[in-house]
Amino acid sequence: MTQGKYEMVVGLEVHVQLKTRSKAFCGCSTRFGDPPNTNTCPICLALPGALPVLNEKAVELAARAALALGCTLHPVSVFARKNYFYPDLPKGYQISQFDKPLATAGSVKVDVGDGEKSIGVTRVHMEEDAGKSLHDRYPSATAIDLNRAGVPLIEIVSEPDMRSSKEAGAYLRTLRQILQYLAVSDVSMEEGSLRVDANVSARPVGQKELGTKTEMKNMNSFSGVERALEYEFARQCALLDRGEQVSQQTLLWDAAKGEARVSRTKEGSHDYRYFPEPDLLPLVLHSEWLAGIKASVPELPADRKKRFTDEYKLGNEDIEKLTALPLLSDYFEAAARISGEPKGAANWVMGDVQAAINASGVPISEFRVRPADLGQLIKLVADGLVSRSAAKVIFGQMVETGKPAAQIAHDLSLVQVGDDGAITGWIDEVLAEHPEEAKRYLAGEKKLQGVLVGFVMKKSAGKADPKRVNQLLTSRAGAG
Amino acid sequence: MAVTQADVIHVAELARLALPAERLDHLVSELNGILAHMDVLEKTDTSAIDSNVSVPVDSTPLRSDSSGPLPMLTSRESFAPSIRDGFFIVPRLATHEDAAADTAP
Amino acid sequence: MTFPDFSRLSATALAAKVDGGNVSPLDSINASLARAREAGAGRESLNLILWSNEQLARRDAASLAEGMNRAGKGGRLAGIPIAVKDNLATLGLPTTCASKILAGYVSPYEATAVARLREEGAIVVAKTNMDEFAMGSSTENSAYGPARNPIDLRRVPGGSSGGSAGAVAAGIVPLALGSETGGSVRQPAAFCGVVGVKPTYGRVSRFGLVAFASSLDQIGPIARNVDDAALALEIISGVDPNDSTCSSRKVDTYRDEFLPLATSAEPLDGMTIGVPEEYFPEMLDPGIRALCERSIDLLKSLGAKVVDVKMPNTALAIPVYYIIAPAEASSNLARFDGVRYGARAETAALRDMYAETRSKGFGDEVTRRILLGTYVLSAGYYDAYYRKAQSVRGLITRDFRDAFGRGIDALFTPTTPTTAFAIGALTDPYEMYMSDIFTVTANLAGVPAMSLPIGRVGGLPVGGQIIASHFCESTMFRVAYALEAALGGEAHQ
Numbered sequence A: 001m002t003q004g005k006y007e008m009v010v011g012l013e014v015h016v017q018l019k020t021r022s023k024a025f026c027g028c029s030t031r032f033g034d035p036p037n038t039n040t041c042p043i044c045l046a047l048p049g050a051l052p053v054l055n056e057k058a059v060e061l062a063a064r065a066a067l068a069l070g071c072t073l074h075p076v077s078v079f080a081r082k083n084y085f086y087p088d089l090p091k092g093y094q095i096s097q098f099d100k101p102l103a104t105a106g107s108v109k110v111d112v113g114d115g116e117k118s119i120g121v122t123r124v125h126m127e128e129d130a131g132k133s134l135h136d137r138y139p140s141a142t143a144i145d146l147n148r149a150g151v152p153l154i155e156i157v158s159e160p161d162m163r164s165s166k167e168a169g170a171y172l173r174t175l176r177q178i179l180q181y182l183a184v185s186d187v188s189m190e191e192g193s194l195r196v197d198a199n200v201s202a203r204p205v206g207q208k209e210l211g212t213k214t215e216m217k218n219m220n221s222f223s224g225v226e227r228a229l230e231y232e233f234a235r236q237c238a239l240l241d242r243g244e245q246v247s248q249q250t251l252l253w254d255a256a257k258g259e260a261r262v263s264r265t266k267e268g269s270h271d272y273r274y275f276p277e278p279d280l281l282p283l284v285l286h287s288e289w290l291a292g293i294k295a296s297v298p299e300l301p302a303d304r305k306k307r308f309t310d311e312y313k314l315g316n317e318d319i320e321k322l323t324a325l326p327l328l329s330d331y332f333e334a335a336a337r338i339s340g341e342p343k344g345a346a347n348w349v350m351g352d353v354q355a356a357i358n359a360s361g362v363p364i365s366e367f368r369v370r371p372a373d374l375g376q377l378i379k380l381v382a383d384g385l386v387s388r389s390a391a392k393v394i395f396g397q398m399v400e401t402g403k404p405a406a407q408i409a410h411d412l413s414l415v416q417v418g419d420d421g422a423i424t425g426w427i428d429e430v431l432a433e434h435p436e437e438a439k440r441y442l443a444g445e446k447k448l449q450g451v452l453v454g455f456v457m458k459k460s461a462g463k464a465d466p467k468r469v470n471q472l473l474t475s476r477a478g479a480g
Numbered sequence B: 001m002a003v004t005q006a007d008v009i010h011v012a013e014l015a016r017l018a019l020p021a022e023r024l025d026h027l028v029s030e031l032n033g034i035l036a037h038m039d040v041l042e043k044t045d046t047s048a049i050d051s052n053v054s055v056p057v058d059s060t061p062l063r064s065d066s067s068g069p070l071p072m073l074t075s076r077e078s079f080a081p082s083i084r085d086g087f088f089i090v091p092r093l094a095t096h097e098d099a100a101a102d103t104a105p
Numbered sequence C: 001m002t003f004p005d006f007s008r009l010s011a012t013a014l015a016a017k018v019d020g021g022n023v024s025p026l027d028s029i030n031a032s033l034a035r036a037r038e039a040g041a042g043r044e045s046l047n048l049i050l051w052s053n054e055q056l057a058r059r060d061a062a063s064l065a066e067g068m069n070r071a072g073k074g075g076r077l078a079g080i081p082i083a084v085k086d087n088l089a090t091l092g093l094p095t096t097c098a099s100k101i102l103a104g105y106v107s108p109y110e111a112t113a114v115a116r117l118r119e120e121g122a123i124v125v126a127k128t129n130m131d132e133f134a135m136g137s138s139t140e141n142s143a144y145g146p147a148r149n150p151i152d153l154r155r156v157p158g159g160s161s162g163g164s165a166g167a168v169a170a171g172i173v174p175l176a177l178g179s180e181t182g183g184s185v186r187q188p189a190a191f192c193g194v195v196g197v198k199p200t201y202g203r204v205s206r207f208g209l210v211a212f213a214s215s216l217d218q219i220g221p222i223a224r225n226v227d228d229a230a231l232a233l234e235i236i237s238g239v240d241p242n243d244s245t246c247s248s249r250k251v252d253t254y255r256d257e258f259l260p261l262a263t264s265a266e267p268l269d270g271m272t273i274g275v276p277e278e279y280f281p282e283m284l285d286p287g288i289r290a291l292c293e294r295s296i297d298l299l300k301s302l303g304a305k306v307v308d309v310k311m312p313n314t315a316l317a318i319p320v321y322y323i324i325a326p327a328e329a330s331s332n333l334a335r336f337d338g339v340r341y342g343a344r345a346e347t348a349a350l351r352d353m354y355a356e357t358r359s360k361g362f363g364d365e366v367t368r369r370i371l372l373g374t375y376v377l378s379a380g381y382y383d384a385y386y387r388k389a390q391s392v393r394g395l396i397t398r399d400f401r402d403a404f405g406r407g408i409d410a411l412f413t414p415t416t417p418t419t420a421f422a423i424g425a426l427t428d429p430y431e432m433y434m435s436d437i438f439t440v441t442a443n444l445a446g447v448p449a450m451s452l453p454i455g456r457v458g459g460l461p462v463g464g465q466i467i468a469s470h471f472c473e474s475t476m477f478r479v480a481y482a483l484e485a486a487l488g489g490e491a492h493q
């Protein structure tokens, strides 16, 4: 247990697939899961003579993301070719950005448990994805599918500002949430729309200079990243303890075995021969265009949490849950505003709404019960027109039929009766049917009130407003 | 700057060219012969150009996200050296990692 | 069967006959095909043409005739047979860049420039021989053997668009497309005694042109006279959504500007033409020098003011070119890996497949340039070579800007330092590179330039070069048209 002597230093490179309909440099669809090579054309197949033309939407999404990460967007950025051979890289080079990237010098505020920490974002640049190589499909061949080749990506490079696997995990989760709010990507590690490479090194606590870093690749979940970092940190600490050197290399994480293997790629043999892409002019962003992009940046998670706390007076735990996903959080807010009952809306959204969405499997944007409908239902309960238990029944019907709450309440005769005449009538009947209890209650035995209310509710088939029943019974006892 | 045999071998690796050993010496002297003519550039004063950073530039034109794919009048099968179930086929690599090792520059 | 001889007719004259119904598209195409056979344009003799499909050409002619019946007209190039350099993507015929690595490859899409000529009624009758991937100045570096100059079969037609220039010179087609990176249209045009144009960089879409050096490449027309070349350029120029480097500037109607000057006594009145001394060095062939001087005298007699001008960085052009062009080429040619198209060496390991496919597929000159280009971009050398070359390229561009900024409308120079040399005569690569010494500057600066025949030395054609400022093709054509007329038939004798 000598790890305490050392400090972990982590920087992350995150590749994020941008949510566009067509690829970065050609009109082919970016759809996932189509038959192999059906979404390819002369450009993304790198046929002789084909040329790239940049997708406007990709620039918009990249710029929006860079702005939200606090970066300075450069009015002129330059695409460059990164040259290397790989069968799923059709041109023999990747169009990327190198010495003049889209944006630099941002930061992300991350909640690291005992407070907030700012993680620097070195740069955000645009590039294109490669295709896919399938090594296990045929016994004697590797199969190449270029449907993904040319899909637009941004690469988000952080500063080596993280000091633990937990901080790295927190940074990644925060980053993912921001990107979800921005609606620039599906950010799914499973589908490969978010990919993480980590640079990790260890140094004696108190030392200023960075140790030799290794690059960790092939993680396929955030927890996998955390585990890989722990593993690699422990390995480096053990080396340093023995007085040995960490050698700069690329490691591949094996999630199943919980260990990393050294990549056979020779380190230092990479020579990408970057040079400015002559088939594209520099990307020039004008100030009016930038203003439009700025305006398109929505409220980000941190701001929304703060505002929800101030406006809706909800607890921390509720706020975290309600702001986890942007659409759910929009849904909550609309329901809260329409009903005027934030606490009620919060309970509904975190409870029945979430459960119904999970059960149905439809995205929240297609969920039948719109926030306005839920707001109406909450209002019915708040106004005493529908009981809590009736509201659950009504909600179930809303999910199924999409009808408004008031109509369902009416059709199923679930509207509460608050009318004193009817309630008094039921009370009279109950007192008459239960003379013994009536006598004792009127004589001052208050604990019987619950039992009597229950009888009244039963007699009214649940329609009596229990609040009013209580009030009327109390006044009867007081009079007696 | 003189090109060595090692340079040529390295560059040939990067460029995925197999050079027959007997051609190496010849190529080294040929490249050196050509590059000797380039030395004149080193002596050229380009400070006026290098410092000129404020040249206005045209932006690369942007394409609409909804522009469809360019049509292909013949199928991929018509030009692919090896294609199976729609996949382009290359000699087998056991894993992605092997592939990286096999092809990394 | 004998066909009428259209081999001396200009494209505009022949198109007028076809459009007017005096000649059928099929007759026009048949005449061209017959001429090609008669001249021995194929592999067996001149080796100017790599691929042609007579049936396909006749079918195109028939469908043009059908279209003309319906529409009543056939376009500005109705029924004109054209030859297209083999590095331009064409439907129906192979596109191999005269390389083994693209053996058998037929493009599933067509180059914009070719499609635009077809839209005006032109019919592709041949894909022409060239230096492999346009790397060369003689059309000797072809996987299909050297092409021959139709003026003198022992000599090269120049290159890399030697097949296209030769096909026009041999009377097979009145119009052809070539491509330029460092003079590959102008130099063979000069060697074959025809007109060749390199437009402003960005004037013509490069879409479908197999890239050699993307920042230098331009497609250009080759024709028997200035008028045809101007018409062809007008047709292929202009914005293309498929090429990001293609300019959206309006295309001038070149012919409307120079044709009315035909009757003028001093058509170049008010123009200043610069003669840069750097383009008249010691080593210049004395016969070429004399012909240039005569042309300069003619330019004066046409009303132009002729002034001396200095282009001090001219000597740096070849070194700059032979860094930038191979560097870009090394990257552009990476896609030829045997994975998706073209020839493939069958091997057990992927790495061997790459290396063998490329080593067997590329010829010596291409291999040499890929190595050179990879070297100048590689770690540790980028700044000394590539970055420095780009800066010096800026100096060369500034030379032109300065000259044109000082009131000079066009420059006049020889196109080449020598006439067509004998096949096999140049063995040292750098010596061969020097044959582009007067042309490569225009590619580096991006300015338009053209070569037109200005006479012969020892029976071999000599080209005079006119260079204008960016997008000032109109000015260039005006000078060329007037000079061509003043030279009369002389230039071709």
Ligand SMILES: [Mg+2]
Binding pocket: A015, A096, A127, A155
């Ligand atoms: Mg990247």
Ligand SMILES: [Zn+2]
Binding pocket: A023, A026, A027, A028, A039, A040, A041, A042, A043, A044, A045, A150, B069
């Ligand atoms: Zn595509």
